[in-house]
Amino acid sequence: MSITVVGTIGIDDIETPFGRVERTLGGSAAYFALAAANYEPVNLIAVVGEDLPAHSLDPLRGDRIDLTGIEQGQGPNFRWGGRYHMDFNTRDTLFTELGVLADFQPKMPGAYRDAAILFLANLQPSVQMQVIEQAPNARLVALDTMNFWISSARDDLTRVLGMVDMVFMAEDELREFAGIANLRAAAQRVMNMGPKFLVIKLGSYGALLLGRDGTYFAAPAFPLDEVRDPTGAGDSFAGGFLGSLAAALANKRELGAVDYRRALLHGNIMGAFACEAFGVERFASLTRTDLDARYNQLVSYTHIDGGA
């Protein structure tokens, strides 16, 4: 079952203790699509600028990601620059230039409307709402957000939360938005606004899945020998999670508890893959065999019987 994502295509400058890259493909929609396409076909909606370097979109090309929803805007592309330090838990944003993103009015191609899952990557909440209205047939609508909208567009964010089935939030974003330090209580407050499920991203500690039905599931991060660049880990996490759910939906009518639990492991696995190389590089060589091997490892790391 295909997945539609609306988000950003960025040109990123990234600096980590392991090196630096300039003008590399980035953006939430790029990471999400590359992760989710390992499971099911992805439809991408984004806007690009006139200065997008030739071949920038090459990593997205192939038969798994539909790019007809990429619109050419008038003006410069969205750009982001960031620097990570040795512990990778904090980063400095060096610059953010919205460019064509500032006036982005996403339009959903007709062929995208039948996608089973719609993912609204981090964007202005009012824009996220416009996209939801264009996809009335989606069986599952999921949303990502970030601190910036929590402080600058809280009312719109609250409204869009009432329109989605699932939300991805980083731990600190959840605490800030809910105004509650205890994660379970904070999650309950957000779910009371509408979403049936909340995924709390804990960075290098993994993630939690909570549900209005009492669901509570925890998955650790997939341990890496070396983190090279965490850019895009959150969007890749969402791609693994929703990609895995889309694959489950291809085989059954209704998602069950086991599907959501597996999805949380797949999210962590894709988030880790994103961290293993600069930018979106790791996805170029990623195979289904790599993915299955890591899934089985992560099961063995968390199950008392080793997942046997």
Added chain:
Amino acid sequence: MSITVVGTIGIDDIETPFGRVERTLGGSAAYFALAAANYEPVNLIAVVGEDLPAHSLDPLRGDRIDLTGIEQGQGPNFRWGGRYHMDFNTRDTLFTELGVLADFQPKMPGAYRDAAILFLANLQPSVQMQVIEQAPNARLVALDTMNFWISSARDDLTRVLGMVDMVFMAEDELREFAGIANLRAAAQRVMNMGPKFLVIKLGSYGALLLGRDGTYFAAPAFPLDEVRDPTGAGDSFAGGFLGSLAAALANKRELGAVDYRRALLHGNIMGAFACEAFGVERFASLTRTDLDARYNQLVSYTHIDGGA
């Protein structure tokens, strides 16, 4: 199979956003013993001061904890005062008065020498060494340490690491001691000094178990609706972990992978119980039924099939 613990008996003043207590029973040996005694009998070695309030040791009395190893020192008892803030991840130590602890030379009662497991709670590494030498028959020797000894007694700490089977370290202590940011690489460096297993305590994120044999196992924290006082959580964690191993040793000759994995869940469960009330209070009402219920819950929170 019984467990011997050597550590501190403290008089604590604790302040959290939920209230404050003064002159309450604390110390690493107290928390460890109260947690481990839920599984197997515990032998306690510690020194107390002349000013220890009457009835202070009452929470430890009963048929599960042998107190004959508590020595009466000359001088004031060890005292500690701390203040926690809203997020509970940082605490201010308000005062530490060593008192009789400064000259503590632990002596192991003869009846303690047959204990299967020896736990060296946080103490000066040279003192920990003296205790190991008095327990040549222990089948498993485990050690806890803290930042203070890493900076002030690194050589002794390195030597004692060569004499133990297992180490408990908080994430930041491990990074500091090993001088490596990546947890797996840091753990490998410590295990190269001797220990077969390393347990990394991640605070509110749970814990990891790593082994020289390649063991890697992760367990999340048991989620609480309310954290009231995290004092003693690390020692209670060790008590749950080693208590559970001692119970396994009562039924079999050799510990297997499943025993260590279960122990990591029990550690997290006991750490969480410690946080639910001030000081050691929660242990007074704790039943085997509570413990088993939480264990089953934590399995269901981490196993894809819900632990069924």
